[in-house]
Amino acid sequence: MAKTYGQTDIKESALDLIGNTPLVALDRIWSGPGRILAKCEFFNPGASVKDRSSLSMVQKALKSGKLKPGHPIVEVTSGNQGCGLALVAAVLGHPITLTMSAGNSPQRATMMRAMGANVVLAPQVEGTPGNVTLADVTEAENLGLKIVEETGAYYVDQFNNDNNCKAHEETTGPEIWRQTGGHIDAFLATVGTAGTFAGVSRYLKQQNKDILCVAVEPAGAEVIKGDAVTKPLHLLQGSGYGKVPRLFKFDTLDTTIGVTDEEAVEYKKLLAQREGLYLGYTSGANVAAAVKLLESGKLPKDAWVVTVLNDTGLKYPDN
Ligand SMILES: Cc1ncc(COP(=O)(O)O)c(C=O)c1O
The missing domain is CATH 3.40.50.1100 (Rossmann fold)
Incomplete structure (x- = not known):
């Protein structure tokens, strides 16, 4: 029994x-x-505010069909969005590549890699370690977009994705x-x-x-x-x-x-x-x-x- x-x-x-x-x-x-x-x-399990938008953006992309179950995801990150997305991708079973400026803290890259993400660091063009400028982020973004073009992966696009704001409006x-x-x-x-x-x-x-x-x-x-x-x-x-x-x-x-x-x-x-x-x-x-x-x-x-x-x-x- x-x-x-x-x-x-x-x-x-x-x-x-x-x-x-x-x-x-x-x-x-x-x-x-x-x-x-x-x-x-x-x-939050990814230890930042960005877990909320990570979950919301992936769930809504799956719901709309823009992201297919199990398909690869790409995003540019200062590290926290990446940690959130890496954990969401790990649980839902999506391969994920995250591009980040080498000027962002290495602790974040360690955490993202530990959750199975492929982390690609963009060399800093302007800032210094710990000080990351718009030009540095743009460099990481260009790297991410190149990977999207080559692989056809789903690009999360946190800077332009309205579901980023929605996550906070709804929760x-x-x-x-x-x-x-x-x-x-x-x-x-x-x-x-x-x-x-x-x-x-x-x-x-x-x-x-x-x-x-x-x-x-x-x-x-x-x-x-x-x-x-x-x-x-x-x-x-x-x-x-x-x-x-x-x-x-x-x-x-x-x-x-x-x-x-x-x-x-x-x-x-x-x-x-x-x-x-x-x-x-x-x-x-x-x-x-x-x-x-x-x-x-x-x-x-x-x-x-x-x-x-x-x-x-x-x-x-x-x-
Ligand atoms: C440490 C930290 N604080 C604040 C923010 C800003 O959050 P938002 O992108 O929602 O404006 C971020 C975004 O990545 C962050 O990593």
Whole structure:
């Protein structure tokens, strides 16, 4: 006779581990007035916010028939999209090739390769290790497009794929709204492809148009603000490419905040040492910007400011 078991709680695969991340209060960095609440995107199985768009873009390509089951996938990445896609491809059984600038952190290439991805590094044309510019990304993109042309693989195209934003409009935004019980005064996020900012801000503005939506940019590369790029090299890998991304929508933007490398490093350290959260540079930048917003005194005394902890510190060389 078959054994019977009590109630079980089992996820069917790593894909079911994506999303539904906790929201944590950073009360030891900012003790008020107001509160900083942070979405723990490093909890995703690929350890970054980009798992959500990876799953959404692949699932929707399969549904539309643009990607056939088991067929090869190609994408250009700064590493986090690649980690997300590598895990989705591993679970669903797609061969995957990822092109990345050699200037992005080697930890990401290691993780992608460990999950079975073919990783091709494009030599840096402009930046330095850890500082990746638009020209470097374009080099990696050209390499990816060449592979697509040669192999006929499905090209994910995160910078132009609307399902990148949809992932956040359908999951991250509603989760934040539910987790705060609708008590949210501001949302801040760094911008790479703009998937996170555009998707979350679109959802939040539909719930309450008065929620302040703030794009966080590297100081000296504040193109959304409208400034000329004076410092293309910065530590905020995965964001701040010195060009307004196609997926960015100005209609949900209220303002921008610039963050220097020094500020991002300072808050990356504070997150680790005061909050016990070891995270990457864009997480530090988001929290630095949240503090600046609260310090400005422009928000009500009981304001709740929500931002994103984009990825783990383990994805960077220690410094
Ligand atoms: C560490 C990190 N932070 C922020 C972002 C920006 O996210 P998005 O592409 O959704 O704008 C990325 C994107 O790759 C990233 O890798």
